[in-house]
Amino acid sequence: MCGIVGIFYKGEGKAGPVGQVLVDMCYQLFRRGPDSAGVALYGLPLEDGFVVRVDLERPDLDAAEGEVLVAIDEVSSVKEASRRTRSLRLVVTTDADGKLADWIEERAPGARVFSIGRSMEIVKDLGAADDVDHLYDLRGFRGTHGIGHTRMATESRVDTAHSHPFWARPFPDISVVHNGHITNYHKLKRRLEMKGHRFATGNDSEVIAIYIADRLQNGESLDDALRASIEDLDGTFAYLISTAQGVGLARDQFATKPLLYAENEELVVLASEEISIRKVFPDPGLVPRELQAKEVRWWLK
């Protein structure tokens, strides 16, 4: 199963309680996926520098944090640093042309870079969205848009790294949440690896993020990339892809996985089921619609 949710506030610079919306909507879909939960939050973009989210899978958190900071200082410099349990949030001056994530992981064992972006921050862990919020205080986050996921694992391990959202590493600010199963994952992964891309996990959903990022990098529009994905991805999928500019979504040709969108003049809300939308947006004027088979949609700032 898995549950996916998204929120997008329309208009340049428009922001809202993205963290609270995503946690509440995700938690409503808990029974669609109780294994793990996560969110990709997009704050107001930094004019200078990048936000880095690092997960420290180590008992000696202080030492691990120290190693990460030392590593970063060699290629970039840290402007801000804060940590809540094992999630380290940093603001750095540069992502070293996309090499920063690898650089950190090679030098600080147990550190995993979940996201780097001008505005994107990925936080995820085992348990329900509520549990993850208690650990990392997601509700307080204000931002322009974001996507969330609650996972029932069918592919790959149940651990924090294999939880959604997935960052399209090393492309800043691109993330994906996916409900379904990509059956030509190995073929697509090989093809993308031959183009020089690398994968951080063994999860099939990560391939969607890299696939879209690769196309955007080659100058394609989000619309073109989403449409191409319907043809190139085999299997079942309803997914949300988020960039610094906004959110896109697509559904497979058999319409196997549910996905609803509802919008008004101020915002767009996305979810697997209406029960999730209604928890946060009870206004009957906001009417959810089911995405049709092969349909794509996107909203950009």
Place this chain on the structure above:
Amino acid sequence: MAEVMAGAATVDCRDRETRDINREIKRLIGEGAKEIRVSNPAGRHALAVALKVPDVRIEFDGPVGWYGAGMNFGPHIVVKGNAGWGLAECQMDGRVEVHGHVGSGAAASIRGGLVYVEGDTGARAGIAMKGGVLVVGGSVGYMSGFMMQRGAMVVCGDAADGLGDSMYEGTIYVGGTIAAPGADAEEKEMTEDDGVFLKETLSPFGIDASSFDFTKIESGRRLWNFSTKEPELWKTAL
């Protein structure tokens, strides 16, 4: 706890579990309620299911979730809002009206009664219908009427790809355009009886059947028996 007053009762779903709400509905019916209003359903799943009562009307003042009004025998369910996947699944008899949009698998496997959707439906509306009537005021999604076995489906809007794929029997009427009929789904000539049926079926919902140019789809029956002479047909059907 809600009480029955002059045959009517109200149930508020707020801060309550689905099982608790359904039990309350059954209890009220047992105490003689004929008209039950349910407020704040907020998209909860599996509401008003497995009810065997012919003369009870239950109105939801808001959207219901998946598998709403399923496996019922008799009641009249009205939803003032959307409904999720599997609406009225396996309905034996009765009537379900949704004044909104419905997800995938609307009226799946119904054997009797009527299901009315004011708006659009997702994929596979009327899948494996074994009787009854499904009326959709808007459009239906991919593979609607798939493996239909009996009954009728009336779509006032458009139908997406694969309409009536591998249907055995039953009839589908489409007022708008059909993106592509499914395997062995064939257009048939409209008869006078079809016109009467459509008029009678649609008029209770304020829809004028004569304002549409309906296309009638039925099984071509070429998939009823395996034939080596038509390998192409079987290749796409399977």
